[in-house]
Amino acid sequence: MEKTTFKKFLQVLDKMEMMEADENRFYESFQRLASDMNIQCTDKECMEGFRFLLNSHNLISYGNTFDLSQPFYVYARSHSNSELEAYSLFEALLQDKRILNTIDLHKDLPFHLLDPLMHYLLRNSILLSHSKIDEKYLNICQWILEDVKKGYNCSYALKTLYTHELYHSVKLIFKNEDKPVISFPRYHQMKKIYSQRGIPQDRECSKELQAFFKDCLFNEFRHRCVLCNIDLPHMLIASHIKPFRDCGYLVEAMDSQNGLLLCRNHDYLFDQGYIAFNDKGQLLISEEIDPARYSLSKDFMLEDTYLSETRKMYLHYHRTHYFKKKD
Ligand SMILES: [Zn+2]
Numbered sequence: 001m002e003k004t005t006f007k008k009f010l011q012v013l014d015k016m017e018m019m020e021a022d023e024n025r026f027y028e029s030f031q032r033l034a035s036d037m038n039i040q041c042t043d044k045e046c047m048e049g050f051r052f053l054l055n056s057h058n059l060i061s062y063g064n065t066f067d068l069s070q071p072f073y074v075y076a077r078s079h080s081n082s083e084l085e086a087y088s089l090f091e092a093l094l095q096d097k098r099i100l101n102t103i104d105l106h107k108d109l110p111f112h113l114l115d116p117l118m119h120y121l122l123r124n125s126i127l128l129s130h131s132k133i134d135e136k137y138l139n140i141c142q143w144i145l146e147d148v149k150k151g152y153n154c155s156y157a158l159k160t161l162y163t164h165e166l167y168h169s170v171k172l173i174f175k176n177e178d179k180p181v182i183s184f185p186r187y188h189q190m191k192k193i194y195s196q197r198g199i200p201q202d203r204e205c206s207k208e209l210q211a212f213f214k215d216c217l218f219n220e221f222r223h224r225c226v227l228c229n230i231d232l233p234h235m236l237i238a239s240h241i242k243p244f245r246d247c248g249y250l251v252e253a254m255d256s257q258n259g260l261l262l263c264r265n266h267d268y269l270f271d272q273g274y275i276a277f278n279d280k281g282q283l284l285i286s287e288e289i290d291p292a293r294y295s296l297s298k299d300f301m302l303e304d305t306y307l308s309e310t311r312k313m314y315l316h317y318h319r320t321h322y323f324k325k326k327d
Contacts (some may be wrong), residue, residue: 001045001117003124008039009049010076013068028051052117057095060219067219069095070154074162084165086127090141091158093118094148105141108132143186151305153220154256156186163250164194166208174198179248182313190251199247208255214238214255225263226302228295237267241314257310269294274324277315281307285326
């Protein structure tokens with residue numbers, strides 16, 4: 001399958017709200033949507049793409065649905081032969097644990113482990129010189145590798161590059177340039193990629209990044225409210241931990257580590273500071289509400305996998321600025 005066809009295939013896949021787990025039904029609904037979007041993809045190409053994504057761990061299956069990985073979400077939106085395309089492809093490559101655990105950036109890539117389509121896509125990116133990653137891309141590839149090893153479903157390198165891609169050439173009015181920013185371990189490096197401080201005055205201008213934020217959270221929290229497991233999509237909110245209005249840098253506003261997936265009820269309680277989480281992930285409930293009425297228990301703990309170092313920093317911010325304590 002050609003690279004441009006593969007990107008179109010990803011765009012259709014990304015638009016499918018709930019993917020069918022059954023393969024035959026999947027192809028049927030895929031073709032229906034593809035024809036609505038005026039995209040041509042033969043059944044053979046569709047099958048090749050679907051199998052490739054599953055085998056490379058870029059289609060995440062849970063229950064009876066699938067989600068596209070974040071790196072391929074970005075790849076589908078990147079320009080041909082751009083750095084964003086190359087780095088998102090590299091991050092997609094690392095979704096396969098066999099590669100993640102054995103890759104050596106200074107040696108040839110393990111082509112024998114790769115699906116022919118991944119092999120072809122890498123050859124058709126600007127990342128490679130011969131069989132190795134080109135020296136000039138090594139620093140950012142190293143950063144991506146470290147972030148994926150930490151368990152982030154999208155590296156900070158890719159988040160910053162995507163932000164840059166969307167906004168570096170757009171003239172916008174920014175606010176919050178002086179507001180403090182969460183101390184990202186690589187903030188200095190992020191600023192080199194995307195230097196603009198603050199967030200757009202008009203929130204509408206960041207809607208692509210908000211869509212990305214939401215997609216990351218639905219994926220990470222497996223389409224359920226983290227507190228009550230409600231799973232009706234229209235009842236779920238991609239909730240900011242440090243509120244959007246307080247963010248001092250656009251990457252904070254689109255960073256899924258600065259988010260929790262909550263149902264409408266729990267989103268409101270969290271947003272208004274009736275609930276918060278401590279550093280161990282334990283639920284804190286304000287004395288202003290009766291926990292039983294809101295199906296809340298102070299024994300509730302966020303799973304460890306959700307407690308990354310940066311998410312803990314955002315939770316600390318929320319707790320100190322918004323949690324309603326009795327004076
Ligand atoms: Zn809930």
